[in-house]
Amino acid sequence: MKILMGSSACQAAVREDTLHITTNIDELFLTPSSYSILEDPTGRLTIQDVQKPEWTRRFTRASQAYASIQHTSATYWLRLTLHDAERAERHWYLELLDSHINNIALYQDDKSVPVVRTGADLPFNSRPYFYKNFLFRLTLAPEQTHTYFIRLQSGSKTSFLARLRTETILASHFQLEYGLLGGFYGVLLIMVIYNLCIYLFIREQMYLRYVAYVLSCGLVFLSEDGLGFQYLWPMLPWLNQLVNAVAPVLLLLTFSYYARQFMDSAERLPRYDAWVRRVVLGSAALLLLDALVLRSGLGFWLYPLPYTMICYLAVRVYQRGFRPAIFFLAAHSFVAVSVLFLVLRKLGIHTFTNTFTVYSMNVAFVLEIAVLSYALGDKIKAIKDATIRAQERLVKQLRKRQHAQNQLLEQLQQNQQLKDQLNSDLEAQVARRTEELRYQSETIAGQNRELVQANRLLALQSAAIEKLNAELQHDLQQVQEARVLSREVDFGEFSQIYPDKDACLTYLAELKWSHGYQCRRCGHEKYCDGREAHSRRCTRCRYVESATAYTLFQKCKFSIVKAFYAVFLLHTHHGHYSSQELSRVLDLRQGTCWSFSQKVADAMRRREQAPDYDEQESWTKLLLDNHEAEEDELLTELAGKQQSQPMQ
Structure with a gap:
């Protein structure tokens, strides 16, 4: 995104879209309705062009035109008119809330050379102030009107939100904002170290997945609020853009990776778990394609489906008696509400936009991490309780098995006595049974010889019947064809003889070349199959003749x-x-x-x-x-x- 700002002080009549700054105002929240907007699809207009009357008339209020950047290939001009009604001079600063703007050029006092040129495509030290968002100092003369032109060119969809503050308010805001963000990242770091230590002690795979999820959360916030570009990779703008594109996808993968093991979905719902895995991987591939290649700006619409499927998975396993799933749903509901605020800002709906909703995602993730940590502990406790109950049941089963073994030994002794008695009886019965079986075998052998002779007669009869059936089928087909050829029939009955195009072409080819093939060009009699069905190609001159050629x-x-x-x-x-x-x-x-x-x-x-x-x-x-x-x-x-x- 490229922003161009021009400032011109004028003593003429105050414009109707002018924002008035009075003594009791220390901060102004600038929504899209605070500007007059002009869309430049070509991106070739300069500050001199937009100040000409023919272009000045084309500026419209945001409520009538655009509430946010919708076309990433176009350039947007914002005209901001300020009237300082104070008599004493105060220093004012303009803060653009989106830290992902690609390029910024600041023009002031109708100068054609930019005072400041910065943006996300340039190193961080190109910014006039060492701050995560873009901050510009505005020179407002007392009791005068100033007009600023802001030129925006964004590679992703963004809103026109900004703040206008005095240096006193800005300093206190810096302390509070960076203090809260430091506490937020401190909580994330504590959770990472704590769960990593637990993993190293008990080697439970779930804790390692949880660490990967928390780290991906931290990477998302470092890219979203601009602190990563400010402190970690300030001289690598390409890396900043790569992190902005890859971090949400990495968060989706790690969240799915952790949630599926946390709820044991592969064992509880194996089929649905397979679908969730496919949808997550497919969505991640499409998101990477859109972020790195297509750059349509619509990739965030691909996130609701996998996250919704994971939430539905939690509902299903909770219905099956997995109690920690309710904590998982509660934790994710906080994030869902904060994401809703983010989507509304992306769409240009600023009804609920304020300081709380802007940083609601940070609060939601802290609450989610706390609840998930409790849920993880609850699950481990449930596993421990289940293990203790299983051990108690195993001890009872071992005692019952020991008692059963004692009874079995007594029974074996009784069986040994019975076995000796039965062996003598069995020997006599086996001798008698052997004689009976010999006699029955001789009888069966005679019956088998009779069956072999009968099978031979049946085989001859079957062959005769099959031959008779074939002749009857052939006669029936000939009768049906003769009936079609002898009188009028309807199309359905006719289609039984010629059911499709292939049958018609087969019949036509056999009729056409019934007396042999001869090339119409060279008279050669040898051919091969052509590309079309039932066509013939001369092997000498390569002339191809279809089945329908030279026919009706x-x-x-x-x-x-x-x-x-x-x-x-x-x-x-x-x-x-x-x-x-x-x-x-x-x-x-x-x-x-x-x-x-x-x-x-x-x-x-x-x-x-x-x-x-x-x-x-x-x-x-x-x-x-x-x-x-x-x-x-x-x-x-x-x-x-x-x-x-x-x-x-």
């Missing part, structure tokens, strides 16, 4: 199945079949049916004049009519001769 269906513009049926109907009615009725039956335009009917009627007349014409012949004799194709060839040859004569 050459250049046919509708389905060949319907064309087959149309030829059948016209032949059955000896050419006396109206185009209106044909259009209704085939569901085609009447003009198309009329043209094709004329083509078939001409083919029927030529067939009737043929020497081998038979009144009882099949309608398929018409399919190979190539009169129109021959005329096209003659016209092509004549055109070629006419072109060659002038050359001679």
Whole structure:
């Protein structure tokens, strides 16, 4: 984003959009309605251009035009008019609340050379003041009106929020703001160290995932409030942009990584857990693509789906009796409310914008971390209690097993006595049973020989039945084809013989080359398959001839199945079949049916004049009519001769 600010003091009449600064005002919160806005899609306008009358008239109030930057490829000019009604001079500072502005150029007193040039695309030391947001000093002369032009060019969507403060208010604000932010990052650091120590002592994987989640939270806030660019990588603006793009995605991954293990979703809801994992990974990939390549500014709409699925996962596991899930939902609800305020600011809705809502996300994350820490401890306590109860049950089971083993030893002794007695009885029974089995085996062998002979007879009968069925099926198909060829049938019954385009082309190709293939250009008789279905390519001259070429269906513009049926109907009615009725039956335009009917009627007349014409012949004799194709060839040859004569 590039901001250009121009200042001009004037003694003329006060403009109607002028902001008045009185003695009792020490701070002004500038919303989009405080400016007059001009959108420059080309980005070529200069400070001299926008001060010209033809461009000055195009400035509009924010309520009528734009509440925030919507087109990242355009440049926005903000005109801010201030009238200092004080008599004593005070130092005023303009603070732009978005720390991700790419470029800033400050012009003052109608100068064409910028006083300050800074922005997120430049090193941090390019800023006039060592502060996380962009801060500019405004020179306001007492009892005079000053007009400032602010030029914005942003690579991401942002609002026009700013604050105007005196140096007294600004100094106290610095102390309070940096003190609270220091406390916030101190809490995050304490939670990281505490949980990391717990992980090193008990080696519980969940604590390590929690540490990764808290670290990603800290990285998000360092990129969001600008402190990372101020203290950690001030000379690396490219790294600052990379962190701004990657940190939210990393937060999504670590949050999902921690939440799924915290709720044991892989064991409790394995199918839903797999879907959550796929959606999170897919969303992360799309977010990285949008942030690093597309830069559409709409990536934040991809966050609600995975976070909503994770919250629904918590509801499901809570319904199944996992008590710590309710703490997880409570902790995440704080963040959800603060994210809602952030989305409203991104969309240009500033109804709820104030100091509390701007920093509500920091407060929400502190509350979330505290509640999640309690929930994590509660889960560990629940696991410990469950382990103790399991150990007690195991001790009871071991005692019962010891008692059962004593009873088993007594029973084994009794069984040994019974076994000796039963062995003698079994030996006698085995001898008798062996003799019975030998006799039954001989009987079964005889029956098997009889079954083998019967199976041979059945096999012969089965073969005869299969042969008879095949002959009946062939006869049935011939009868059905003869019925179609002998009288009129409807389109549905006709389609049983020619169900689709491939069947029609197969029949047409077999009919066309029934006496063998011969190339129409060179007379060669060997061919291979062409690219189109059922076409043939000459192996000598490479000429390709389709199945419909030189037939009645050459250049046919509708389905060949319907064309087959149309030829059948016209032949059955000896050419006396109206185009209106044909259009209704085939569901085609009447003009198309009329043209094709004329083509078939001409083919029927030529067939009737043929020497081998038979009144009882099949309608398929018409399919190979190539009169129109021959005329096209003659016209092509004549055109070629006419072109060659002038050359001679």
